[in-house]
Amino acid sequence: MAAGGPAAMHDGDEKGGLRAALGGLTTRGRSFLAAGIAAAVCAYVLGQTDLLRVGLLLAVLPLVSAVVLVRTRYRVAGSRRLAPSRVPAGAEARVHLRVENVSRVPTGLLMLQDRVPYVLGPRPRFVLDRVEAGGHREVSYRVRSDLRGRYPLGPLQLRLSDPFGMCELTRSFSAHDTLVVVPRTEPLPAVRLAGEAPGYGEGRQRSLALAGDDDVIPRGYRHGDDLRRVHWRSTARYGELMVRREEQPQRARCTVLLDTRRLAYRGAGPDSAFEWAVSGAASALTHMLERGFSVRLLTDDGAAVPGEGAGGFAGSSQESAEQAGLMLDTLAVVDHSGGGGLSRAYDALRGGNEGLLIAFLGDLDEEQAAVVARMRRSSGGAVAFILDSSDWAQGDVPPAGAGAAFEERLRLLRAAGWTALAVRPGTALADHWRQAGHQGAAQSAAGGGTTDLSGGWS
Structure with missing residues (x-):
């Protein structure tokens, strides 16, 4: 909630205020002034005294209205409240505005306007009738965006008009608010994903996966x-x-890797491959946090979010909703990176067992596919959702052999121990998540371990 202090409708500099008022003459006021001057000139030329009186009346009326408006001491306070301040793309938020008259005299007609980015909809305008001394008025409007991002709201503007509509004065509050539009998330089924390294989770490590030993x-x-x-x-x-100290619980770890390389995706807009990957990463990290995992968000440039815990993992002392909010806020503004490789992400993963790794990847050439394959060594389980640009490109003709090269990348990752799935346009992440669970069951039957996404390791 943002509040603006009392906005005085009276300028301390009388000359500057009068100059502003004359500049705020409406079309009606300018017309009256021009008609009055024209009538006075005609009366002088024709020698008509009555016409001169009419001309003077027409010319003086807008000037008197401007002077009265400037000398009126109106003090108005305004505030704004968002409900909620963070919404998924495509959802609506309601903005509540409150205007309070803190002066001792009632106001005249007030026109209220709030500045909003064009992607949120048309600029809201309201007309408020006379507000009594100490009284207030409340209005609200809705905003909606299909594009994620951080959008500023404000400043709130008040336009004061005289009773005849001859002059208008505009005052702005300094307070702003920010609406955060996060990626869409979808609920995911609680399944088991395959891909654990051989022997991982057995013996002492297995018993400490969710509950550590005594200090x-x-x-x-x-x-x-x-x-x-x-x-x-x-x-x-x-x-x-x-x-002896009480047992210190340890949470199973999960890293969600998002490939943001510009050259890895084609197209733009809410239905593009990159937006699907961002939404998928948001859904995955929310799902894993709800299952009790300690989660971090990692991008191809090696940056980890939120980064409070060791190695960038969210600390177990934080609430899951707070952790998810931090990462969703990051995903709300994430954009393409200029990097051409995933080596920084590999360096961030190298050096120890990082638990489960869930990756959302764009196009991979032979070199980058080899880098991703090596990431498997630093994870207990690895699942990759790969988007083929030849399928997602809109109107572009894919190069010859693109499909065969993509299948070869999938085979390379699967041979390295990844559960790799190709993502086609129009498919839901929940379907791919379930498909990964089926592959996990097959690998488990073949002798591999599984990661239980309901909250534990098995």
């Missing part, structure tokens, strides 16, 4: 501690009662 550093005894947790060796060493 080996003891602490002092506190009232209410279980006496069965007393660490007698440390008690004898320090001369006071020491207990």
